Amino acid sequence: xxxxxxxxxxxxxxxxxxxxxxxxxxxxxxxxxxxxxxxxxxxxxxxxxxxxxxxxxxxxxxxxxxxxxxxxxxxxxxxxxxxxxxxxxxxxxxxxxxxxxxxxxxxxxxxxxxxxxxxxxxxxxxxxxxxxxxxxxxxxxxxxxxxxxxxxxxxxxxxxxxxxxxxxxxxxxxxxxxxxxxxxxxxxxxxxxxxxxxxxxxxxxxxxxxxxxxxxxxxxxxxxxxxxxxxxxxxxxxxxxxxxxxxxxxxxxxxxxxxxxxxxxxxxxxxxxxxxxxxxxxxxxxxxxxxxxxxxxxxxxxxxxxxxxxxxxxxxxxxxxxxxxxxxxxxxxxxxxxxxxxxxxxxxxxxxxxxxxxxx
Ligand SMILES: *Cc1c(COP(=O)(O)O)cnc(C)c1O
Numbered sequence: 001x002x003x004x005x006x007x008x009x010x011x012x013x014x015x016x017x018x019x020x021x022x023x024x025x026x027x028x029x030x031x032x033x034x035x036x037x038x039x040x041x042x043x044x045x046x047x048x049x050x051x052x053x054x055x056x057x058x059x060x061x062x063x064x065x066x067x068x069x070x071x072x073x074x075x076x077x078x079x080x081x082x083x084x085x086x087x088x089x090x091x092x093x094x095x096x097x098x099x100x101x102x103x104x105x106x107x108x109x110x111x112x113x114x115x116x117x118x119x120x121x122x123x124x125x126x127x128x129x130x131x132x133x134x135x136x137x138x139x140x141x142x143x144x145x146x147x148x149x150x151x152x153x154x155x156x157x158x159x160x161x162x163x164x165x166x167x168x169x170x171x172x173x174x175x176x177x178x179x180x181x182x183x184x185x186x187x188x189x190x191x192x193x194x195x196x197x198x199x200x201x202x203x204x205x206x207x208x209x210x211x212x213x214x215x216x217x218x219x220x221x222x223x224x225x226x227x228x229x230x231x232x233x234x235x236x237x238x239x240x241x242x243x244x245x246x247x248x249x250x251x252x253x254x255x256x257x258x259x260x261x262x263x264x265x266x267x268x269x270x271x272x273x274x275x276x277x278x279x280x281x282x283x284x285x286x287x288x289x290x291x292x293x294x295x296x297x298x299x300x301x302x303x304x305x306x307x308x309x310x311x312x313x314x315x316x317x318x319x320x321x322x323x324x325x326x327x328x329x330x331x332x333x334x335x336x337x338x339x340x341x342x343x344x345x346x347x348x349x350x351x352x353x354x355x356x357x358x359x360x
Contacts, residue, residue: 008322053248076192080108099150128289132161149175154299179264198247301331
């Protein structure tokens with residue numbers, strides 16, 4: 001068995017311990033005589049799996065009791081529609097556009113009501129986070145929307161925007177469980193699992209109770225009503241059962257690692273290994289503004305497309321996979337999620353130093 005260092009942005013690296021456990025349980029989960037993939041989602045044994053997953057997530061994130069946790073399908077992208085359909089009572093929402101995913105969310109919201117871009121960093125290829133301390137928040141805004149960590153551009157909100165009392169909605173797909181968060185500052189905090197948590201097919205939504213109402217936009221499909229999903233405990237229909245089981249294992253792994261405070265420390269140290277080298281290198285250059293840099297997605301370039309592709313190709317041959325930047329921006333991106341060991345980043349930096357010496 002040869003595992004590579006996988007720097008994919010998502011679906012992405014998972015903890016080896018989790019994969020091994022899942023393999024061991026593949027034929028017979030806990031004496032049930034079947035795989036989790038084969039069992040009824042309404043069985044006692046599965047009920048235990050999903051309930052434990054939720055309890056562990058609540059403990060890890062310290063989720064207050066007036067928030068519900070949902071395990072849904074449709075990816076983060078379906079939430080781009082589900083959020084306005086459920087929250088746009090006044091049909092007004094303010095969007096802070098800091099990358100491709102918040103832009104898509106904004107464009108989707110425009111289908112349902114008046115969506116305003118109140119700040120954007122598109123003028124500089126989304127390489128920074130705008131000052132959000134005093135934005136023109138609409139008086140009748142139903143919510144203010146951000147994408148907290150910008151997977152493609154490698155930036156992160158290190159301070160939440162001042163929403164002037166309006167409900168904050170955040171897409172945290174690529175920074176979910178990378179550090180402690182104060183859930184009470186958000187109305188909705190959600191993300192696709194395939195970046196930092198588990199397999200594709202699960203999106204986790206944490207939503208404050210007062211936002212769960214009957215009053216959705218006309219035409220909202222039943223499946224897309226938070227109230228229906230809450231009443232049915234994520235089981236209005238068959239949930240992404242196997243994916244939730246793997247997410248549950250990752251929650252256990254995070255607890256065993258010491259929780260999110262410990263993960264933040266580790267992630268900081270890991271990111272520093274790469275950024276420190278990038279800042280000292282004469283060949284490679286980090287593309288995100290220093291104060292807004294993501295701990296999870298590190299974007300960088302050499303300065304020429306030719307050297308970029310040479311680097312990606314040689315890195316792949318040396319066992320460093322998926323370092324090519326997003327197709328929309330080019331360059332390189334190393335996604336260094338929770339499950340990427342520090343040794344992986346140290347090995348990458350050693351390889352980059354060698355490449356730099358050979359390509360002076
Ligand atoms: C990947 C990603 C998405 C899109 O996720 P899907 O599950 O493919 O819909 C949205 N937001 C962010 C921040 C992402 O990283």
